[in-house]
Amino acid sequence: MSPEMLDLLGQSLVETLWMVGISGLVGTLFGLPLGILLVITDRGALLQNVAFNRVLGAVANAVRSTPFIILLVAIIPFTRWVAGTSIGTTAAIVPLSIAATPFIARLVEAALREVDRGLIEALLAMGATPGQIVRKVLLPEALPGIVSALTITIVSLIGHSAMAGAVGGGGLGDLGIRYGYQRFLPEVMAAVVVVLILLVQAIQSAGDRLARRLDHR
């Protein structure tokens, strides 16, 4: 492979990491509180609000059921409003973040539901406020699960980011399509796939190791 091609591969890797990193961060910023809300407003939970819970759940499902490639183009006006542009790597971060948010919310919800109800009862018996229960019990106890959830989200975002090429987002997936497929450069395609495999492996095992270290059960 030519040095130019290697350059391009490196540049694409950086673009992918940038898109995935920022959208993962933004997705966590919104998804984590939403996941908490999904749990604590559920029927019989700390701050039961069934109507709110239903609406929140329905919105999360709606976003998650929209194919990413459609979401990508459907929200172009919103993207332009947020990012100032509708094309390029930064523009791709907006739909990636929007896709990541309900994904993270649902995974965090599942992780939080794993926390033993007895612990919540113990904290209530100690006179804890709902906020204290979230901070002192739900989040710390579910942390290993939340780390696993974020690992899955990042891996999934790497897959989604391949579609960012549709809005000129660049990244490894875009490189593979434009050079590997459209220009018939199988070695580029192979290189992209190998880099992606290594990247996903590294992220998954780092996430697993961290989750294990945090888990004292």
Next chain:
Amino acid sequence: MLTATPASQAGSRPDGGFLRFCHEALARYGELAQGDLVTHAAAHDAPATDILRFPAPATPTAAPALFRLQGVGKTFPGKHGTVTALDGIDLDIREGEVFGVIGRSGAGKSTLLRVLNLLERPSAGSVLLDGEELTALPAPALRAVRRRIGMIFQHFNLLASRTVADNIALPLELAGVPRARVSARVDELLELVGLTAQRDRYPAQISGGQKQRVGIARALANEPRVLLCDEATSALDPETTQSILELLADINRRLNLTIVLITHQMQVIKAVAHRVAVLEDGRIVEAGDVADVFTAPRETLTRTLLREVIGDDIPPGVHERVAALARGWGSRGALWRLSLRGEAVDAPLLAELSSLFSVRAHLLHGYIDEVRGVPFGSLVAALHGSEADLADAAAWLTTRGVRIEEIAA
């Protein structure tokens, strides 16, 4: 416990008041052939009757009520209509006592315990703590009250993500105690429950008994008025159960801390409780001093539960032999269960009985136990004598504080 022991063996046992009494009784009557025994057939038609209740126990210094439940009821909406978990519960729990609630699973014990700190809000009635109506409190005031009510659980409910020390520190953090004071208090509590060496371990790395000790330390962190124990020893082996119960009794004595515990194990009640309430289908069917309930249970359920800790049954072999003898006795005999407590246990009653009346007593079965320092026992004896003598003997025994029940042979 002692069961129909031959005289030779009874004589070799370490001596004590009751044992001496059994020994004497057995030495006197043990040599009699079973064929001698006669019983009063007519007496067996009547159901077991209490001839006299025990004399009322010395009233304990009436401590003021810490908790007072009045007409507490709790219903849950169920799939097939509402389910009643508690119904008309009236209860006083006194300052400084260990109050036990016993019942089978589903009796409403757990709900009753949770009503005390309003983890379950009663559907009816009132819950008073120090005269304050808890059900009327707004959320912040209720949280403040809960900080003064410690609670421990069957499955410990420790945070897996926190070390032993950090688990104990949790209620202090919640109450906003400054960090420096938290650490000092945690050390104190670790010492109290004997876990200083485990302070930096995680719950997954310690044993069940140690986990419950952490639970106890955590519950005591905010110096509570009362400790609620939710089946605290049910997940522990017998030996560990014993050590946890000793710790609870010790805490009760040393800190004069009121303890309310629920359990399905009568031995837990026997080991630590001062007073007990027996719960069945959401109602209190029997309540009183543990010594009273143990020595004179009124309810069938209580007797059944008691059988766990004391063998109240005549062994089937003995029963068979007695039944055979009864046929030959005619009207000159009776089969009695004599329930004794306190000083009556120490007196050589059967020996005195036969010297005062022309009645011979054949000891068939018996045990002695002790609860809260009160010795109590039960003897099953076949008595041989005229109807008049038996009546005199019964009257005399009741004056000595013995409760007599006729048993059908």
